[in-house]
Amino acid sequence: MKLEEMESRLAKLEHELERTKAVQEINNVMGRYECVHKALSMNLTPECFALTMPDVSMEVSDWGVFRGPEAIKFQFGQMMQEERIGTMFDHYVTTPMIEVAGDGKTAKAVFYSPGHETQIDKVGKRRAYWTWGSYSADFIKENGQWKIWHLKWWRTFRTDYYKSWVEDWPNIMTGPAHEHDWNQEPCTFFHPYDEFTERWPFPMIPEPYETYEGAMLDWAFGGEKYKEFKKAYLKKYKTPTGAFEYAHKGQKAGVNANNPAGASFKVKLDGTHAETGL
Numbered sequence: 001m002k003l004e005e006m007e008s009r010l011a012k013l014e015h016e017l018e019r020t021k022a023v024q025e026i027n028n029v030m031g032r033y034e035c036v037h038k039a040l041s042m043n044l045t046p047e048c049f050a051l052t053m054p055d056v057s058m059e060v061s062d063w064g065v066f067r068g069p070e071a072i073k074f075q076f077g078q079m080m081q082e083e084r085i086g087t088m089f090d091h092y093v094t095t096p097m098i099e100v101a102g103d104g105k106t107a108k109a110v111f112y113s114p115g116h117e118t119q120i121d122k123v124g125k126r127r128a129y130w131t132w133g134s135y136s137a138d139f140i141k142e143n144g145q146w147k148i149w150h151l152k153w154w155r156t157f158r159t160d161y162y163k164s165w166v167e168d169w170p171n172i173m174t175g176p177a178h179e180h181d182w183n184q185e186p187c188t189f190f191h192p193y194d195e196f197t198e199r200w201p202f203p204m205i206p207e208p209y210e211t212y213e214g215a216m217l218d219w220a221f222g223g224e225k226y227k228e229f230k231k232a233y234l235k236k237y238k239t240p241t242g243a244f245e246y247a248h249k250g251q252k253a254g255v256n257a258n259n260p261a262g263a264s265f266k267v268k269l270d271g272t273h274a275e276t277g278l
Contacts, residue, residue: 091115
């Protein structure tokens with residue numbers, strides 16, 4: 001074997017090793033994202049994002065797309081802050097499907113995410129919820145480290161702890177807690193469980209690719225390979241939130257409803273509510 005051929009094969013092996021390592025590093029980034037997703041450490045979440053990228057983004061449920069480094073910092077540093085006492089936010093990442101680009105510079109991924117929460121409503125009562133969904137994500141290397149580039153949380157259901165999603169789906173939480181504090185982009189898709197519509201398989205799994213092109217929603221809606229799903233959905237429901245609006249009899253996504261977040265700061269250090277004493 002000639003020296004040039006050996007060097008070429010070695011370079012290819014090193015490249016594939018880096019792509020293999022990327023899968024574990026990306027899993028760790030998502031794990032870190034969930035580990036700091038707590039009331040006391042929510043403000044650390046932006047560290048998981050590629051804040052040098054001007055189009056870095058996060059979309060939670062139907063809250064709209066928060067795009068840009070300052071939007072990410074606002075979302076986790078202010079908007080998603082919760083009372084520290086008596087609350088709980090535990091979410092997990094499972095079923096990872098990660099595709100690292102052939103050039104090794106970016107990656108696409110889908111994760112499923114079960115979870116449970118305790119929030120404090122406007123009268124000071126602690127309420128427990130089941131919160132399940134999935135993530136679609138783009139990742140990019142920033143200064144040699146993998147970071148979240150674009151992330152969307154696709155809500156599956158959020159129900160009272162004592163009720164199933166079959167019973168409690170009409171009371172789904174919608175809209176950000178602070179509706180008018182940031183000029184976010186419109187919601188790209190919202191279709192939690194209901195008893196009147198089909199369950200569409202979004203986000204779709206990413207396919208192998210060489211170099212990143214387009215946008216996350218292009219592949220998360222099926223890309224070229226599974227484009228018939230998106231076409232069928234839009235043919236029936238017209239808009240990205242059409243199935244939700246159909247099931248909820250015209251209710252609009254993105255409008256604050258059944259969302260206790262932001263109402264819990266009337267709780268004192270001893271855990272009692274400042275106004276009700278609960």
